[in-house]
Amino acid sequence: MxxxxxxxxxxxxxxxxxxxxxxxxxxxxxxxxxxxxxHPFAKEVYFKFLDTNLGDPGLFKGTKHIETEVINSIGELLSLDEAYGNIVTGGTEANLMAIRAARNHARKYKGIVDGEIIIPESAHFSFKKAADMLNLKIVEAKLDENYKIDVDALKDVISDKTVAIVAIAGTTELGLIDPIEEISKIAFENNIYFHVDAAFGGFSIPFLRMAGYDLPVFDFSLPGVCSITVDPHKMGLAPIPAGGIIFRKEEYLEVMAVDSPYLTVKTQSTIVGTRLGASSAATFAIMKYFGKxxxxxxxxxxxxxxxxxxxxxxxxxxxxxxxxxxxxxxxxxxxxxxxxxxxxxxxxxxxxxxxxxxxxxxxxxxxxxxxxxxxxxxxxxxxxx
Ligand SMILES: Cc1ncc(COP(=O)(O)O)c(C=O)c1O
Missing domain, CATH: 3.90.1150.10 (Aspartate Aminotransferase, domain 1)
Structure with a gap:
């Protein structure tokens, strides 16, 4: 300097x-x-909220309310009446939160200490980062001839160490949707956490289905789905950084909570401490502005x-x-x-x-x-x- x-x-x-x-x-x-x-309107709103910090929500009650509203609106799009989660920096952080929730849940309720996650060969590399940080082993499920998870191959790699199964709704390389309904059934029957990475597809598949496109169900209407990543900064036209992680139950946030002594809230479940309220506000604005x-x-x-x-x-x-x-x-x-x-x-x-x-x-x-x-x-x- x-x-x-x-x-x-x-x-x-x-x-x-x-x-x-x-x-x-x-x-x-x-x-x-x-x-x-x-979108220019989302950028305009973003600037207005640049100083807000959702890491200390007691100081920014209005902005926290905005984040909750956004999570509820995305949850509604994904067939969930009561949604829990956060607007985070992107798909990587959202996937990391999902895998952390799955690991902690399996540790608490099943006593699994050296867990594994099953991801498809087509998964985004963010899961490799998550596994590395969370000390989990990656087990890859093979793809079939259509580049989607081969469900039989997936069944073969489930073990008593599996803490999560991951499937993709809009793969990074080909934009394909895995057979999520079938996998949801398998995960449900085996009582295994199931995360759907719809970082890319989450802001388009629901709307294309509404418009009559013949695309499969991938959301919380399937009982096995525990969490979904949906990124407003991809197909949602929100400014970077805006990722979304939606959980079916509050307990998935609770198993990640750590004490946050000097803040206005007692615990924090997000990876990041100080975090932008601007992303939530801009996503709120653009979702209202566009509507379905x-x-x-x-x-x-x-x-x-x-x-x-x-x-x-x-x-x-x-x-x-x-x-x-x-x-x-x-x-x-x-x-x-x-x-x-x-x-x-x-x-x-x-x-x-x-x-x-x-x-x-x-x-x-x-x-x-x-x-x-x-x-x-x-x-x-x-x-x-
Ligand atoms: C399916 C999928 N998941 C996760 C990510 C990671 O998202 P980000 O780069 O916003 O962290 C991507 C990025 O392209 C992706 O395609």
Whole structure:
């Protein structure tokens, strides 16, 4: 740090120069991210709540009420009358809380000390972080030929050390939904905690189902589901950071509670201490602003774009990995390795990512990707072909 204060204008100029190095969502070139530009109204509200701290809710009773309302609204979307949980920094923290709840619950009620979690091969890497931090062993459940959890393989890896089973509603690489109803039944029958990671799909599957899309049930209407991750900062158009963890019962928060002596509340169950109220306020605002109708339109629009791209790339000869269930497409050139194709697309300004399972170009069609961007992309894909 320099000794003397610097003029605001000079600081802003330096920051703007650096900001220019960032890709912008509005350019329509970011195709490998599950984040997007937050809605302007959500950003406006976010700034108003920047100084609120939900780590000390007795000081911010109004903002705590807002968080509770948001958790209840998301819970209602997920077929839960009374929801418990928090707005956190993102899917990683939400998954960490779910696995911590499962571990502590199994320790308290079943005496499991060296537990295991069963996750699909398609799970987000946040579960590896959670297992590492919580000292749990990861057991991977194999996928079937459709890249979804193979339910028989899952049954085979359940043991008396299993503290949680995880399934995904909107996988990170392919946007697919695991057979959650079947897994819920297995988890329920075996009295095992079942967490659904709908970080990506949670803000679109309910709305697509309302709009008549034939997508499976993945929520608390299934009795085995104990918690669900749903991220407002992905498909919900809330500003980063906004993840959501919803629990079926309050006891899952209680088993994580530690004493918080100097604060206005006696205990705390979240991972983070001081935490933003702005994320809850912005999510509250955007959910009210859109309503179910607005989110249905949004989700449907992204699916229309996805269908357009899917049909176009097949027409020009690319091999698509699977029929998209949500707004993610993965595909390969029949004669070019995915890494090389990604490089060629990058040279033309497209920021794509390469999926690992299976290896393929992966594109996430978020709200910032418009039809004109897709038409340009198809032209580039034709030329590369
Ligand atoms: C299914 C799923 N879960 C969890 C996460 C982690 O979310 P975050 O990056 O917000 O921590 C992601 C991120 O893409 C995801 O796709």
């Amino acid at each position: 320099q000794d003397k204060p610097i003029d605001k204008q000079d600081i802003l100029k330096e920051l703007e120069e650096l900001h220019k190095l960032d890709y912008k969502y509005s350019d329509g070139r970011i195709l490998g991210s599950m984040c997007t530009e937050a 109708e607005g989110y249905c339109d949004l989700a449907e629009n992204m699916m229309k774009n996805t269908r357009f791209l899917y049909e176009e790339i097949i027409k020009i000869g690319y091999d698509v990995v699977c029929r998209p269930e949500l707004n993610i497409i993965a595909f390969n050139h029949p004669k070019m390795e995915a890494g090389l194709l990604a490089e060629k697309l990058e040279k033309r300004g497209w920021k794509v990512s390469v999926a690992k399972c299976p290896v393929a170009i992966r594109m996430v069609l978020m709200n910032h990707i418009k039809m004109n961007h897709l038409k340009e992309l198809v032209e580039d894909l034709k030329e590369i072909f």
